[in-house]
Amino acid sequence: MTTDGSITANLTPLPDKVGVEGLEDKWTKDWEKNQTFAFQGDRDRKAVYSIDTPPPTVSGHLHVGHVFSYTHTDIIARYKRMRGYDVFYPMGWDDNGLPTERRVQNYYGVRVDTSLKYDPGFKPPFEGTSSKRIDARDQVPCSRQNFIELCGKLSAQDEQQFKDLWIRLGLSVDWKNSYHTIGERARRVAQKGFLRNLARGEAYQKEAPGLWDVTFQTAVAQAELESREYPGSYHKLAFHKSDGSGDVCIETTRPELLPACVALIANPDDGRYKDLFGTTVLSPLFGVEVPVLAHPAAEMDKGAGIAMCCTFGDVTDVSWWRDLHLPTRAILLRNGRINPETPDWIATAHGREVYAAMSGKTTFSARKVLVEALRESGEMIGEPQPTTRMTNFYEKGDKPLEIITSRQWYLRNGGTDMDLRRQLLDRGAELRFHPDFMRARYGNWVNGLNTDWLVSRQRFFGVPFPLWYPVKTDGVVDYDHPITPSEDRLPIDPTTDVPEGFTEEQRDQPNGFTAEKDIMDTWATSSMTPQIVTHWDEGDGLFEKTYPMDLRPQGQDIIRTWLFSTIVRSHLENHVLPWKDAALSGWILDPDHKKMSKSKGNVVVPKEPIDKFGADAVRYWAACARLGVDATYDTGQMKIGRRLAIKLLNATKFALGIGREDENHHVGQSAQGVWNPADVTEPLDKAAMAKLASVVRRATTALDEFDHAKALNLIETFFWEFCDDYIELVKNRAYGTADDHDDVPSEAAVASARTTLGLGLDAFARLFAPYLPFATEEIWHWMHAGEGSVHRAAWPDADAYESIAADASVSILDNAGAALAALRKVKSEARVSMKTPILSVTLKAMPQGVRDIEAAFGDVLQAGKVTGEARLAELGDEDIAAAGIEADATQTAYDKAAADHLVLTSDAELGEPLAKKKKN
């Protein structure tokens, strides 16, 4: 659009019959060929809009939820592009972490062994040709580097599925900017980020009890916890007072931890146990002497009011153990089994016998052994009472977490440092959440942190810590003095790379070095996606043009992980918020309002609806849902989207087709090949432009506020009004004919209608472009062949339409439309064809309505096929009352307003219906 609002147009042949089929294929190829969505990168930060796209888990399954949230992002990307931004819209693939590790293990029959060297000629035993699951024992060990290579190979296939879907859906991603979370750049950024954290003291290691998953045999972070209901039983056990004066009974759901008991704890104010504080008791079965102590965290109304503290049954035990300086008596191994070696603190023969019976067993089996022994000894009071309690699980695990002492790396995230916490809360306040109420989840989470971020995992596949440790002369590893590589070597794998100043022969030797074998939490990499995609610290200039980024779209379920951890990293590394806006999408619910998830088996594969309704239609369904609002999977909504796309094609074909035979009034081809705003002279046409200006203005505001659904609703509503009322009203005038009427419209009036139709449909192509990229591209090329893509065209400018409208009132369109509807109603109620002429009629409206209808009277009469006398009169009070509009004195202003667009007819006289064709 030029500054005066004129729009050039080139005509191409129009199809006889339009349809949405085939558009996706056609335009996808065109966009690829012309690199329509390529990031240009030649302008400064202000002219760039950068998006931190969520990398989908490639080993996961596609479902319509993906389509939903990625469509929301794409709408914004396309909108910003039309607003003139150079849109930086990369795509990542998440192939780092446990899901991929498991998939690669099973697919190729391999597992990582960090003691192995990289073997360039390594061939996996399987290629996924066998459907048989490979037993873990038969998996062939390979080096981490070989595993990463296999992962890359397999991910490439999985990615292709996602990429195909994204392309089919019309995501305007720049495919040249894609990344892998296990790829070289991601590993380098994650390692560099960590080394910087380490240098600044933000990363530290600590030997401490922590939550541990016995299945995966790794520590897990607070952010990966999930509370689930878990069945258990209360066991009432009798401890014996050391002075022989009787028993103290406690209740526990973990009797198998009895050998790990280090104290009994009660509340200092609990009168029942006051006298016992400072004394000792002997544990049942094992006869281990433990103190009875007071601690305020003990709750009087829980269980017996006195608890046994074991090392470690739960996090409360840990805090008691720490606060009261209790000894450590761990009996649980990392694999979740009871240590086979009988601990030396169990002295009695009977105790050692019982322990021997439970040693080496899982906690579940050990509990059975112990309960039986307690029954026999009579030290269990009554039978176990079944109960259900909430227990912490690793989100990917199916056994309750245990607490195991281990050396782990932590990253400060405000969990222990209140000053940092405040800073991070401030960052949260600075970020614009869409919708805003999602902000509460951020604050909720940050305020609830109780530890720093545990970033080390005892897994094999992932980004390794870029660390070695010195081995002392006596062969002991000196963890306190980690050896780091220089940054220019990154990424490295310490299990195969050698630290500067050492040789490979010194690996694991006295006076040599040893590798840190742990890998980083997958979020330790994902938290740096902004730095990864913007080429942080690479010196190629991209970072300065794209960072801090503009938008982070993501799911609401990962606010505590991805969103929070990204803020942590950016805050620590770049001292800035990583993006201005965060857009949170809701869930997809199935038609029964259940959340769609693989485990529920109610997942819809996205290909189905796209095949059936078309990509534009599926996008329409997604676009109808606001951010943060759960949406029902609704094929009915997709049908409406499909209908909208078809309507858009038809309406445009019609408007462009009018006057094609007429050389002088070719729509879009005036002498200068433009739709010239000066040609819009008729009041009705100006009113349509006025309405368009208002819709553009409001839709633009809505999109600026990330309310794509509201913008769509505004555009769509006006589009249907434009079709049903405006086009119907001006149809005859645009044709320049007057079959049923004496007055042939003037050339100026014809040009006014045609120009308005052209300007209007041009505007709709642009307005719908972010939503229906395929249909709009199609019609765009009917109008603007050779001018490139609608997706690189300018977003409509409300001011330009407003100046075309000049002083015309929007209400002319409203009232002329209402008058046409009133005339249609006459025919509809008489059950005759809309073609039936009206011989005479009186139209009644409010005073403004009368003026408005008068301004478009010719069009109204033409469209209504009024051939005879038409009278225009003001509505009387009795008419208004008859229409059911109350005229209460105190509310006159508002009820009169309700009558503003009320148009009634009276004394209508219908002509002969045109001869009906006989039904065959």
Added chain:
RNA sequence: GGGCGAUUAGCUCAGCUGGUCAGAGCGCCACGUUUACACCGUGGAUGUCGGGGGUUCGAACCCCUCAUCGCCCACCA
């Protein structure tokens, strides 16, 4: 237990700072092959705005309270 959100027509959902605020589409009923569209058009019917209080001239909207549903966090003796 703490927090966030939702509850409007049979269905899916809009409804902004309290006054165009009882709305849209689907579905339903009736009519109509009209030179863009039968993948259609036109017209119509449909609601104690979850319940109960309160504030106000006026409440779907603000306040209190209860209920139901969903989610987040905490709850492991």
